[in-house]
Amino acid sequence: MSDVMNVRHLTCACGAAVVVAIAVGACGGGSIDVVARVAGVAITRTDLDHWIAVEDGLAPGNTSGKRVVEARALSFLISEQWTLGEGRELGLTVSERRARRETEVLNYERRAGIAFGDVPRAAKRMQVVGSRATEADQVRVVKLELLEAEIQQARTVLAAQGIGHTQVVAYYTRHKRHFLVPEHRKVVVIETPRLGPTLKAKREIESGKDPARVARHVSQGPLAHLGGALQDLVGRRGMRGEGLVANIFRARPRLLVGPLRGDWYYIFEVLHVSPAHEPGLARVEDRIVEYLAGRQASTATRAAEERRWAARTVCAQGYARGCGHGGGGLA
Structure with missing residues (x-):
């Protein structure tokens, strides 16, 4: 998933935003406070207003410039639900304790001017929300990034099972000089x-x-x-x-x-x-499998997951822009 302030544009499964009127009784008992649903999970106007304030520093009641960041904020909230949902389906979780520990480390490193290390994507996002977000917001962001890393690893492991020896040999033959x-x-x-x-x-x-x-x-x-x-x-x-x-x-x-x-x-x-030397295929085969699997997990597998979650995402009228961004996807 991309940075909070730089959410990647993505349309939903049919090539356009999925927009429906979510009113009382819609989508299984909705509410006028619901701006979107992901697989039945509601995203409320209250949560959206809060995240607009986090991103842009605007008070929830201030309409000046709010529409500019509203789509980004909704995209983040939708992508968060995509990631949480995918994690649940894969049986993956990140504990609150781990997320808090990583948040403390990132805040310390930022204050000390040290380069971010273990969760660089979370660090990048923390640079955006750090001065405006509450501690709970920061933990929420870091927890999401950690979960996305777990999902990417799970994708890679699954993709590796489909990488055949012929693919490995072909890649090694074409890229021998890279293994020198x-x-x-x-x-x-x-x-x-x-x-x-x-x-x-x-x-x-x-x-x-x-x-x-x-x-x-x-x-x-x-x-x-x-x-x-x-x-x-x-x-x-x-x-x-x-x-x-x-x-x-x-x-x-x-x-x-x-x-x-x-x-x-x-x-x-x-x-x-x-002396410089070319290692044999046996020495680098595991590295090649990991690389090919990671590449597949980051493209085809991820795209399929995004289409699946986009098809399970609906937005209320007036929120097409944020829904059309598709939340930036998983990881």
Whole structure:
């Protein structure tokens, strides 16, 4: 489902919004306060007014600009019911405790200026509603995003059951270069701000001392906290440029190089090289199945679910615009 403020346009199953008059007795005992129903679940005018205020900062009684955001708010509420309904049918739930914990983390990260991590879509939506929403609104948003992630995972698992070996082989054959494992190098680097200590370290290594041991005692650069040892440095032989990494990938293994001058003086020795190689199909088959299943779950499976829920969605007269957006779909 898309961001609250950027709901994706989607028409209902027959290519247009499903709009009916929902009055007393309609749709199984409706009410004039009901603006839409999803599989019999009512969305009320009260809830819509509240979410308009959350999105746009408007008081429920303020009509200025309300129609502009009304469709977005209704789209969100419809998509929420689609997601909750799909979750129920799949037997998936997200606990209130988990949603509250994630909300607390997201609010802390936002205040601290830290990049959002575990639920980035929820984080994006929180940036929209965070300053206007109540704590309950925030938990509601995060809980919905967590449930959508669970639904997407369930879709992927189901889709994976239909991915055949022939499809995997065909994809691997067409995209072999994407699976290339680049060259990796393990290297010891010793950096010092003055030339003297670098030369002394070089002499110690040439006398037979272990380069990594010397690095731990001598190196003062940014790599000092790693003991001067870089594990799995990724790149390619013949890299252009004169920087440290380019020099490392031009060097022969087990050859002490330097001193050279960068920001500081440095010497280095490449301890081990793992050449670039193409992994066999057996090594990447599970990854390919997961990718193909995820792609199918995000397109065909999702579209079928959206059509199914759109067919179960009706809106009152005057709310065609929000209903026509279809709520942005599931996930």
